[in-house]
Amino acid sequence: MVGISQIQTGQPLNRRQCLMLAAKLSWPAMMAQLSSIVMQYIDTAMVGQLGADDSASIGLMASSLWLFWGVCSAATVGFSVQVAHRIGATDYKGARKVLRQAIGACLAVGIIVALTGASIASALPGWLGGAEQVRHNASLYFLVFVLALPVLIFNYLGCGILRASGNMKVPGGLNVMMCVLDVIFNFMLIFPSREASIFGMEFTMPGAGLGVLGAALGTVLAEVITSSLVMWYLCCRQEGMRIFHTGERGSFRPSGNIIRNAVKVSAPVALEHAIISGAQIVITLIVAPLGVIAIAANAFAVTAESLCYMPGFGIGDAATTLVGQSYGARRLDLARRLGYVTVGMGMAVMTIMGAILYVTAPYVMGMLSPVKEICDLGTEVLRIEAWAEPMYAASIVAYGVMVGVGDTVIPAGMNFVSIWIVRLPIAALLARTIGLRGVWLAMCIELTFRGVIFLIRLIRGSWLRNGLKTAPAEAPSFDPEP
Numbered sequence: 495m496v497g498i499s500q501i502q503t504g505q506p507l508n509r510r511q512c513l514m515l516a517a518k519l520s521w522p523a524m525m526a527q528l529s530s531i532v533m534q535y536i537d538t539a540m541v542g543q544l545g546a547d548d549s550a551s552i553g554l555m556a557s558s559l560w561l562f563w564g565v566c567s568a569a570t571v572g573f574s575v576q577v578a579h580r581i582g583a584t585d586y587k588g589a590r591k592v593l594r595q596a597i598g599a600c601l602a603v604g605i606i607v608a609l610t611g612a613s614i615a616s617a618l619p620g621w622l623g624g625a626e627q628v629r630h631n632a633s634l635y636f637l638v639f640v641l642a643l644p645v646l647i648f649n650y651l652g653c654g655i656l657r658a659s660g661n662m663k664v665p666g667g668l669n670v671m672m673c674v675l676d677v678i679f680n681f682m683l684i685f686p687s688r689e690a691s692i693f694g695m696e697f698t699m700p701g702a703g704l705g706v707l708g709a710a711l712g713t714v715l716a717e718v719i720t721s722s723l724v725m726w727y728l729c730c731r732q733e734g735m736r737i738f739h740t741g742e743r744g745s746f747r748p749s750g751n752i753i754r755n756a757v758k759v760s761a762p763v764a765l766e767h768a769i770i771s772g773a774q775i776v777i778t779l780i781v782a783p784l785g786v787i788a789i790a791a792n793a794f795a796v797t798a799e800s801l802c803y804m805p806g807f808g809i810g811d812a813a814t815t816l817v818g819q820s821y822g823a824r825r826l827d828l829a830r831r832l833g834y835v836t837v838g839m840g841m842a843v844m845t846i847m848g849a850i851l852y853v854t855a856p857y858v859m860g861m862l863s864p865v866k867e868i869c870d871l872g873t874e875v876l877r878i879e880a881w882a883e884p885m886y887a888a889s890i891v892a893y894g895v896m897v898g899v900g901d902t903v904i905p906a907g908m909n910f911v912s913i914w915i916v917r918l919p920i921a922a923l924l925a926r927t928i929g930l931r932g933v934w935l936a937m938c939i940e941l942t943f944r945g946v947i948f949l950i951r952l953i954r955g956s957w958l959r960n961g962l963k964t965a966p967a968e969a970p971s972f973d974p975e976p
Contacts, residue, residue, distance in 0.1 A: 499660075501582060501819045507828060512835045516812055520839065522662035524808030525670060540684050541709050542794070542863040548706050549863065550786050551631040553793025554624045557774030562611050562640055564767025566647040569603040570596065571763045572756030574654035575818055575900050575962065577735075581659055582822025586734040591744055592752055593655060593728070593737055599748040599756065600651050604644035611640030622775065623782035631706040638710035645718050652724030657815050659735060664727055668720050675716035683708030755900075755962055762902035766909050773913040780925050781933060788930045791871040794862045795934070798855070798872065799879055802847040806887040809840040810894030817898030821961055833895040833952060840891035841884050848883030851876060875934035882938040885945025892948040900962025908951070912944040 500507060542549050573596035580589040615637040619629040653665035686703030702708055729737050781792050813836035820829035855876040859869040896905050917940035924932025
């Protein structure tokens, strides 16, 4: 049986074993990504039943929320990479030290980001060009999410460190549970009390009737419960990481070399998230003048397309763990081989997903909105973007490979050039002539370009030389070929 412990113990892994190991770790990671995407579908589909204005109020804020979520997620990456390196070198005491430092640092980041978001919540919908009738609900939706970030950041931290430890099943299972809770809470909070029938039995279904606010509260409640369980499992049950059951004394106050290395990795990742989310905000500004139908169709299509790239991010998570532990064990040839295997796997899977998306686009849009004009426009743009999925996969997984060794500065720069120099100018130009279709055609062109440049850098191998210098000197430096 192929296992991740073979990386730490120096056992040889041939190409077939690398593929099996990547698949073994990718599957639960993809399930975790799927649960997150399904949760977005649930929110979007439920709010979609309320009408175009409420749908537009959520769509208007999506890119801004991604920015704030992205900053919190990025703050955790520098710690999970260091944990992967230490576990690869069998330094579990050092991994636990990183975890303690991460808890205090991430709480501080979550509070700062939440206060920043709350201070701009009321004005943000207007800045984004939202119509007057959607601004109040949009602001409320955004405010609920950002105020919860000091807790939600621990879902990113806990899941990231569990994955870095090689445990993909617990984050996947808990995120599936979060999806189920989201359905229950949203169902009760979005809609008012109503009569329902199951197997011929009539009864009154209770509901708060909060609409857009209910969607935000339901999702946040599900995420808060999940964050609590993730951190409990990590700190009390995960082998090698149980900081409350080892008898060790250690400080939770951020300090020293761990924080410097975390900033070195996380700062470019945060910048990269800001680059992408900032671009999405600009895209929102480009789409907003096209009308409520275009805003809603764009938001629903983004949600629908996320199901297509979900496998890429799951495989990218597995790639970060595998390459990170190989790098920590000083098995650089194995790190390179696992990078190639995971990128190839991601491209193959997302090619299939792109084909499925092209065929099923009308049905997917129909599940998200009952408005025919929104569904028709959303179907058109999804079919444009489906052609870019293979190269989008290359950029997603290759990025995960590079993050695994701690190489984040140059990939962030590559994303900046691709999105801001390629996508946005083309989108602004084409939106004037062919509307939302032009915006998505620009996305298709840019994602293809991004995949090409990430593949070139992956093959050249410079990412291995730019990795974080965290592996201890006594880590094994051999990589015996099978």
